[in-house]
Amino acid sequence: MNKEKRHEILVRLRDDNPHPTTELNFTSPFELLISVLLSAQATDVSVNKATARLYPLANTPAAILALGVDGVKEHIKTIGLFNSKAENVIKTCRMLLELHGGEVPQNREALEALPGVGRKTANVVLNTAFGWPTIAVDTHIFRVCNRTRFAPGKNVEEVEERLLKVVPKAFKVDCHHWFILHGRYTCVARKPRCGSCLIEDLCEFKEKVEI
Structure with a gap:
C-alpha cells in the first residue's frame, strides 16, 4: 500500500472518530493497568462488568492488596483465567507499592517487569493513560493491517514495527x-x-464481502 492511501485511510478514520479511546472503563492509570491485565483472552465487556464490582470497593494498589488473592478472585471470577490473573494483580500491586510508591510507572521497562504485563499491555497503558505515541497490536489490529495491506507482517511484532514506521506522527x-475498533x-x-x-x-483485500 502506498503512502497516499495510508494517509487517506487515517484521515477517514480520524474524521469518523476524532477522539477515540479504549472501551475499557477506567478513571486512573492504575485502573487502566489492572483492566488491561484482566483483558487478556477476555472481552472488554466482561472486564468492565467485573471491575464495576471491584473498583468501587478497591481501586488502589493498597486497597486491592488488602483484599488478598481470594478477595480479588471473588470479584473477577466471571473472567477467563481468573485464578492466574488474580495472582498477577496482587503481585503487581505489591510491586507498585514497593518499587514505585503506589504509582503506575511511565516507563516501558518498569511496566513490563510487572507480573502479567507484556509489551502489548505496556503499550496500551503508555498510550491511553499517558498519551505516548505507542501502538499496541492485538489480534484485531494484526488482522486489519494484514487484510488491508496497510502494514502487513508475519507476527504482531512485525506489524507494530511497520506501523511505527509508516504512521505519521500526527x-x-x-x-x-x-484500528482496534x-x-x-x-x-x-x-x-x-x-x-x-x-x-x-482504499483497502487492498482481494476477497471483499459485499453485505
Missing part, C-alpha cells in the same frame, strides 16, 4: 484505537463487513 497516538466492528474475523466499510475503496 496520527500515532490514536491509530491504535481506530475497525477490527472489532467492521473488519471482523469471519466475514468482514466490506459493504459498510468507510475505507473499502
Whole structure:
C-alpha cells in the first residue's frame, strides 16, 4: 500500500472518530493497568462488568492488596483465567507499592517487569493513560493491517514495527484505537463487513464481502 492511501485511510478514520479511546472503563492509570491485565483472552465487556464490582470497593494498589488473592478472585471470577490473573494483580500491586510508591510507572521497562504485563499491555497503558505515541497490536489490529495491506507482517511484532514506521506522527497516538475498533466492528474475523466499510475503496483485500 502506498503512502497516499495510508494517509487517506487515517484521515477517514480520524474524521469518523476524532477522539477515540479504549472501551475499557477506567478513571486512573492504575485502573487502566489492572483492566488491561484482566483483558487478556477476555472481552472488554466482561472486564468492565467485573471491575464495576471491584473498583468501587478497591481501586488502589493498597486497597486491592488488602483484599488478598481470594478477595480479588471473588470479584473477577466471571473472567477467563481468573485464578492466574488474580495472582498477577496482587503481585503487581505489591510491586507498585514497593518499587514505585503506589504509582503506575511511565516507563516501558518498569511496566513490563510487572507480573502479567507484556509489551502489548505496556503499550496500551503508555498510550491511553499517558498519551505516548505507542501502538499496541492485538489480534484485531494484526488482522486489519494484514487484510488491508496497510502494514502487513508475519507476527504482531512485525506489524507494530511497520506501523511505527509508516504512521505519521500526527496520527500515532490514536491509530491504535481506530484500528482496534475497525477490527472489532467492521473488519471482523469471519466475514468482514466490506459493504459498510468507510475505507473499502482504499483497502487492498482481494476477497471483499459485499453485505
